[in-house]
Amino acid sequence: MKEARRFVTQNVKEFVTLAFILLIYLVAGVLRPEVLSGGRMAGVVNSVLLWTPLNLTMALGMMMVVIMRGIDLSIGSNVALSAMVAGILFRDHGASLWQGIVVAVAVGAACGMINGFLIAYLRIPPIIVTLGTMNAYRGLTFIISQGKQVTGYELPPGTTDFVAEGVRLGGVLIPWLVVISLLLALVFYLILKYTHxxxxxxxxxxxxxxxxxxxxxxxxxxxxxxTIVGALCGITAMMSASRFGYINPSNTGKGLEFVVISATIIGGVSVNGGKGTVVGVLLGCLLLGTVNTMIANVGIPGTVQLFTYGLIIVTALLVDRIVLSLDSKRRMAQQVAGKEALR
Amino acid sequence: MKGLDGRSKRGKLSAVFSRREWVPFGLLLATLIVSASLSESFRDLAYLLRTTTRYMELGMTALTMTLIVSAGMIDLSVPATMCCSATVAALAFHAGLPMEAAIPLGLLTGLACGAVNGLLIAYLNLPSMIVTIGTMSVFRGISQIFIGDKSLGKFPEWFNSIEKIPVFMIGKARFGVTILAFILLAFAFYLVLHKTGFGRKVLAVGANEQAAIFSSVNTRRVKLQLFLLSGFVSGIAGLLTMSRLLLVRYDMNLNSEIDVVAMVLLGGAEISGGNGSIIGTFIAVLLVIVLKTGLIVANVTSDAQMFMMGLILLLSIIIPNIGKLVQGFRDR
Structure with a gap:
């Protein structure tokens, strides 16, 4: 019992996020009971699952950057650029899917290296570097694609199978994309916890x-x-091609950086550096995915979605702050009590 | 050679020449010369003034953003605030209020948006970047709720195209309201940041917040005031944009928060706070304007423009710091 309590107090942030997710399901269930009924539930879970993998994959990288007190605004453009390079290879040179994936990861990693070199070795603040490369990579995407998108017919066959097929768990189909991103999360969990x-x-x-x-x-x-963030951008690029079935110079990866940063911060990664866990980030992504899905499913009209989305981000921040300050007060009280007892 | 107070010990002249504003200024001159040699119409001041008005609105918000960045914070909700204030003013007008009453209502909305940001950031100690990413959606969401995919227009004649009202003319070149408002605002902000106690407090908060608290600066109040100011100026800019476009849509200035931040950073403000220059931002706004119009005139496609903008932002940081960079390469 005592150990369970310590486990909770040591992972307050994660539990708050979890509670918030459950709260959203509860509210949705009260507003529209049919959303959580047997038939609809599978659809809801599926759309949450489909929303998550791109953001989770990117958030794993963003988490490491934020832990190092940096930020990367160029990820959306980097995703677009690596997807477009692969897409052009598919379209004009008949590359196979696997060749495309390798190329996308290589291009992404190269873009990440440019960021990394400017930030790490020339000591230019990350926000400035990535703001610049964000424009540069997006512009480059337009230049190499000449403004044309790569359509679904031009992608190699089997690209969208990663969404349509997957592991069947009970009645719910878990697409390969989700499996891949969860495996990546596991790998990063192990790397961050157990390697030098x-x-x-x-x-x-x-x-x-x-x-x-x-x-x-x-x-x-x-x-x-x-560099790792760049490589993850390459993976996300291919995921995005598979998920949406096209590669568009202006749409692909648009606004991804803001969603990913929100998910990372909501997941409890401290902007002051040094703090953050993979589990928290996973929960942060699930929270945002749940919000996005539930807004549509509860029947909130499309025009109110943006507002609700923003409101939930701010509320999550507020709840997080309140719980943390209560927690630190409790801890201080405990310390004082401990000192009193020693006397 | 740096003295204890951080100022150069060498003469005043070299102090002038070692200022960071020279970098955007040099870039500005270079782009002006290149653009003017590429295109006939670019040598025409009247044309320049006519085409550049639209960036002046964002330029105004870049001035307040300079203060916020100097205080070590960031406000990404500026374009959303512009949109929200314009929406409220337009709604009030369409609800039957005269335009004279709708305009203050729009400005008040700007203030309210700033107050929400300021209270969350200053009094709850939340990180400004994340708060404003959230409120960005909230404010734009408000105007999306009320306008949807439609647009609101049909304002009274005197309100439309305020920027075209000439305040004075030089030959054929027309100095409109927006341009002069931007210049006046820049001058006012120069005085605020560099010549007043408030400006010193802003820089103190940015340089070292803990030290500022110990020097009896009410840091929370300074932060709140900054965001109120940002909201108010965004309100003005939003109404000016509405007047120029003759209508409001919920996607007014979508994604242009990055442009505003880029203007500030080009101007030499330090993103970590404690250092910022209104003159620098002023020059950087002009630079961005000349770049954007110059590239359009020179028939550079908008996608290549984006690439150039990114490159110039990076160059403007790298060039003045080459000495520092070589040193930075060596140490940790």
């Missing part, structure tokens, strides 16, 4: 000077993190 590199990310984020004095190559770590 993962611990270095946290160390550099919480105190760069101290990390340097401990013999950590801060620049290399930062450069690697941005």
């Amino acid at each position: 590199f993962g611990r270095e990310v946290y160390a550099v984020g919480s105190n760069r000077e101290a990390a340097y004095l401990r013999g950590i190559n801060c620049k290399k770590t930062e450069f690697l993190v941005f």
Whole structure:
């Protein structure tokens, strides 16, 4: 019992996010009971699942960047650029799906390296670098595509199978995209928790000077993190092609950075660096996915969606803040009580 | 050589020449020369003034953004606030209020938006970037709820195209209301940031918030005031945009928050706070304007323009810091 309590208090942020997700289901259930009934439920779960993988994959990278006190605004454009390069190979050179995936990841990683080099080695603030590359990559996407989109017919056969097929768990079909992103999440969970590199990310984020004095190559770590984010952009690019069935120079990856940053922060990654977990980010993505799906399913008209979406982000921030301040007060009270007892 | 107060110990002249504003200024001159040599119409001041009015509205909000960035924060909800204030003014007009009453209502909406941001950020200590990403959707959502996919227009004749009212003319070149408002506002903000106690407090909050608190600066109040100011100026800019476009849609200035931030950063403000220059932002706004119109005149497609903008933003950061960068390459 005591251990269970400690588990909860140590992971307050994650539990708050979880509670928030359940609350949304509850509200939806009260407003429209039929949404949670047998037939509709599978559809709801499916659309939450389909909303999640792109954002989760990107959020894993964004999390590492934010833990290192950085930010990456260029991810949306990077996704568009790597998707477009692969798309042009598909369309004009008859590349196979796997060749396309390799190329997209390589292009994404190269773009990430450019960010990483400017940020880590030239010490230019990440927000400026990525704001610049955000424009540059998006412009490049337009230039190489000459403004034309790659349509579903021009994608290699089997691209959309990743959405349509998957693992069947009970009555719910879990698409391959979701499985892949969950596997990635597992991999990053292990990397961040159990490898040198993962611990270095946290160390550099919480105190760069101290990390340097401990013999950590801060620049290399930062450069690697941005390169990994770039590679994840390449994976997301292919996921987006599979999910939407086209690659468009202006639509693909548009606004992705804001959604992903919101999911990351709601998931409890601290903008002051050094704090954040994969589980929290996963819950943050699920929360935003649930919000998006429920807004449509509860029958809120389309014009109110944007407002509700923003309201929920702000509310989540507020709830998070209130719970954290209550928690820190309780902890301080405990410390005082502990000192009293020692006397 | 830096003195204890952070100022250069060398003479005044070299202090002038070592200012960061020279970078956007140099870029501005370069783009002016290139554009003028590429196109006939670009040498015509009347044409320039006519085509550039539309960026002046965003330029105004870039001035308040300079203050906010100098205080170590960011406001991404500016275009959404512009849209929201314009929507409320238009709705009030269509509900039967005279335009004279609808305009203050629109400005009040701007203030209210700023107050929401300011209260959340200053008094609840929430990170400004995330709060304004959230309120960005909220404010734009409000105008989407009320307008939907339609557009509101049909304003009284005197309200339409305010920017075309000439305040004075030089030859054929017309200095309209918007351009002069931008210049006056820039001058006012120069005084506020660099010559008043409030400006010092803003920079103090940006440089070191803890130290500012210990120097008895009411940091929360400063932050709230900054966001109120940002909301108000966004309101003005929103109404001017409405007057120029003759209508309001919910997607007014969609995605242009990045343009505003880019103007501020081009002007040499430090994103981590504690340093900002209104002169720099002013030049950077002109630079962005010349770039955008210059590239259009030179028949550069809009996609290539985007690439150029990104490149110039990066260059403007890299060029003045080459010395620092080489050093940064060596140390941690």
